[in-house]
Amino acid sequence: MIELESLQKVVDQITVIEIDALRVSSGEIAGLVGPVDSGKDTLFDLLIGRSRPTAGKVRLAGLDPFAERAQFGHQVGVLFQEDNLYRRQSTLANLRFYCRLRRLPPSRAAEVLAQVGLADHANVRVEKLPSSLARRLALGRAILNDPAALLLVEPLKKCDDASVSLLSKIIRELAARGAALLIFAEEAASIGSLCDVIYRLDHGRIVQVYHPGKEKRLDLPFMIPARLEGTVALVDPVDILYVAAEDDRAVLQTAEGRLPTQFTLTELETRLARSGFFRAHRGFLVNLQHVREVIPYTRDSFSLKLKDAAGTKIPLSKSAARELRELLGF
Numbered sequence: 001m002i003e004l005e006s007l008q009k010v011v012d013q014i015t016v017i018e019i020d021a022l023r024v025s026s027g028e029i030a031g032l033v034g035p036v037d038s039g040k041d042t043l044f045d046l047l048i049g050r051s052r053p054t055a056g057k058v059r060l061a062g063l064d065p066f067a068e069r070a071q072f073g074h075q076v077g078v079l080f081q082e083d084n085l086y087r088r089q090s091t092l093a094n095l096r097f098y099c100r101l102r103r104l105p106p107s108r109a110a111e112v113l114a115q116v117g118l119a120d121h122a123n124v125r126v127e128k129l130p131s132s133l134a135r136r137l138a139l140g141r142a143i144l145n146d147p148a149a150l151l152l153v154e155p156l157k158k159c160d161d162a163s164v165s166l167l168s169k170i171i172r173e174l175a176a177r178g179a180a181l182l183i184f185a186e187e188a189a190s191i192g193s194l195c196d197v198i199y200r201l202d203h204g205r206i207v208q209v210y211h212p213g214k215e216k217r218l219d220l221p222f223m224i225p226a227r228l229e230g231t232v233a234l235v236d237p238v239d240i241l242y243v244a245a246e247d248d249r250a251v252l253q254t255a256e257g258r259l260p261t262q263f264t265l266t267e268l269e270t271r272l273a274r275s276g277f278f279r280a281h282r283g284f285l286v287n288l289q290h291v292r293e294v295i296p297y298t299r300d301s302f303s304l305k306l307k308d309a310a311g312t313k314i315p316l317s318k319s320a321a322r323e324l325r326e327l328l329g330f
Contacts, residue, residue, distance in 0.1 A: 006020060009042060009046060022206065024149075027178050044151070095137075132160040136159075161245055242312075294321070300318045
């Protein structure tokens with residue numbers, strides 16, 4: 001559990017943090033959003049014990065981060081905005097070093113490396129990793145101790161679509177196992193699909209609390225903008241057969257043709273989540289209303305055949321096939 005109660009921080013006779021109550025229960029994912037000057041950094045320092053509150057209570061996993069720093073490191077995981085990794089060491093060496101610091105068995109390093117999808121990069125030096133893989137490793141370090149509470153600062157920044165998908169899955173799994181997670185971000189759009197509740201911070205005060213999954217949909221047309229030469233086309237999601245990732249942008253495929261967008265595949269996945277779209281593969285979102293059948297080739301190889309005249313086939317990953325089977329009940 002993460003709990004703030006009557007929390008106040010005064011700096012140079014100015015109250016920079018004043019929060020009556022904030023509670024993240026076990027199994028819950030909460031977001032704390034606000035611009036650079038919102039007070040997030042000051043609050044983060046209070047939560048990791050870098051600073052002491054002027055008044056009130058801060059508890060993570062039942063511990064006072066300032067007064068009980070030794071125990072804090074064993075119960076709480078922290079992902080900082082910067083990766084803070086040893087760049088000249090391999091990915092495995094990085095995790096083994098932190099295992100020694102936390103008195104964890106060496107085998108835990110290899111276990112977590114596999115969990116964040118870097119088992120085949122065990123001997124690669126961090127300086128050789130792309131930013132998205134370095135972010136995976138940084139999260140791996142934060143969860144080495146199987147923490148009861150986690151503080152994550154912009155966990156999905158600098159990540160490609162595959163890493164966003166994997167890290168989001170890991171975050172949800174941590175919550176499902178009972179961890180309390182608080183995610184810090186500048187904008188809610190990047191973490192809205194992950195969070196059960198979002199707190200908006202402004203000048204050290206919580207000015208808004210809302211639950212993303214319970215927001216009422218507006219009775220307005222919902223369209224996806226796509227770029228054409230000199231114009232912007234507004235595409236109804238109903239007309240989209242599938243969305244494909246090309247380089248770092250997503251392309252809409254309709255019966256009339258391809259339409260490039262300014263969005264990444266992950267950004268469109270969030271926008272289209274309520275419109276019947278499904279992540280069939282790391283590079284494809286499919287409109288399930290346009291799927292005719294699921295074709296199994298082997299035990300671990302599948303495709304989705306669409307209803308269009310060409311009978312387009314979209315790859316379906318093994319994990320996505322399992323998820324689709326549970327979703328549709330076949």
